[in-house]
Amino acid sequence: MGPNTAFLMSIVCFAVFAYVMYWVIRASVRAGVRDALRGARLSGDGRMSFEDSERGSPR
Known part of the structure; x- marks a missing residue:
């Protein structure tokens, strides 16, 4: 059982x-x-926020 x-x-x-x-x-x-099933949503959000931070940085 x-x-x-x-x-x-x-x-x-x-x-x-x-x-x-x-x-x-x-x-x-x-x-x-x-x-989103392949995780593109997370990488997309991360890429956008990363590009914004890169744009705002003095580099």
């Missing part, structure tokens, strides 16, 4: 994880930020 319970719990956890990821990806695609 122990192994079966652990097996069922792992299946439930995976199902919940897949369900959440499905809705996250679907919302991202619908919003038109497919690149």
Whole structure:
């Protein structure tokens, strides 16, 4: 009964994880930020703030 319970719990956890990821990806695609899945949103924000700081620096 122990192994079966652990097996069922792992299946439930995976199902919940897949369900959440499905809705996250679907919302991202619908919003038109497919690149956010590849982390382009974070690098884009960092790049913009980095360019602004570079522009403001005396260099």
